[in-house]
Amino acid sequence: MDVGKEKTDDPKTPEDICRYLIERVSAMESQNQDYKEQIRQLEADKRYTETQKLRYEREVRKLKGEVENLKTPPLIIGTITDVIDEKRVVVRSSAGPRFLVRVSQSVNPEDIQSGSRCTLNQQSLAIVEVLPGTYDTQVYGMEVVESPGETYADIGGLEPQIIEIREAVELPMTKPDIFSRIGIVPPNGVLLHGPPGTGKTLLAKAVAHETNACFLHVVASELVQKYIGEGARLVRELFDLARDKAPSIVFIDEIDAVGASRTDTMTSGDREVQRTLMQLLAALDGFEKRGDVKIIGATNRIDILDIALLRPGRFDRIIEIPLPDTDGRHAILEVHTKGMKIGDDVDLHELARLTDGKNGSDMRAICTEAGMFAIRQDHDAVTQEDFLQALEKIVCDFGRHDRRIYSSAGEMFA
Ligand SMILES: Nc1ncnc2c1ncn2[C@@H]1O[C@H](COP(=O)(O)OP(=O)(O)O)[C@@H](O)[C@H]1O
């Protein structure tokens, strides 16, 4: 518009036209420059948006995968019981029934072995995957101590009991030929019973140490499970593991949790405990007699145990661990004061006389308390006075052996 207007207004000299054109060109060049700048900007924007798009696409893919994961039905856990051929396998699902199923191509045929755990598709029950490890994690969770630190020297008194348990557990493991020479079958297992805190657990650990056996420590209440058959399976797997780790000692503490005598009036929960007990009895029976797996049971309540557990052939030796007498308490005091700094005036015989009715763990508590009194009074060594104070404190704190309050439930859970 400008150009036309200027043209019509007045005629231009060639210089004017020339100047005008130069101005126009430079204006257009600068505009061109602006456009170029804009293009660069837009291109940068475009690149940014494109990377943004890629990022969102990746996120969408991830979320879709996640949704897929959430939507996929769970796989059933089963156990392979029989392999018929490469493609057909018999499995037992965790719910109980057995099925003939196919195997997914992704599974390595070598992994298909009877006894392995596997996952099954919900609809076709085809084997999707073979899981590592034959044993339940719960069995592995049971304390597998290669060899505990306690020795016979850590036990005060109990000499006759130590001899009995050594004959029953240690000898068949270390010298099996003696038994075959004489022609008898060594005891299968031993049952330790007696009041709480008298050293039953301690004794079992010492035996395991002395035989260098693997020590499987299970508290019987762990074997009681929620679902039918699970407890029995745990028992079976526990003993399988013990056989794998042989020579080994299976120590079942507080065995009254599954071994209480069977009665007629039962809830379904009781019946599950029964099944667990029956599996346990079968495991006790099923051992190769001179085998390297020994069973030690411990209980505070032998009076409520099922007679089936007590019959010879299961726990052949029943060893009573009584409350320590004066000499026993003296021996226990000696064990626990071994590492302590003791003054010259301390008379352990006198202390043993004063602690009538106390058990091993009380004696240990007295030693610890005496040490605490010595620390509080800044003594260099523990004096008789410290021990007497500790004794008084323990008696006041618990007083349980005098009052006999542990006669029923307390004793069971000690
Ligand atoms: N005869 C004993 N000699 C030495 N310490 C003992 C003795 N009896 C019990 N104790 C002490 O008491 C603690 C508890 O004993 P424990 O064996 O667990 O008792 P329980 O018979 O209830 O299984 C042990 O760790 C140990 O320190």
Ligand SMILES: [Mg+2]
């Ligand atoms: Mg115990």
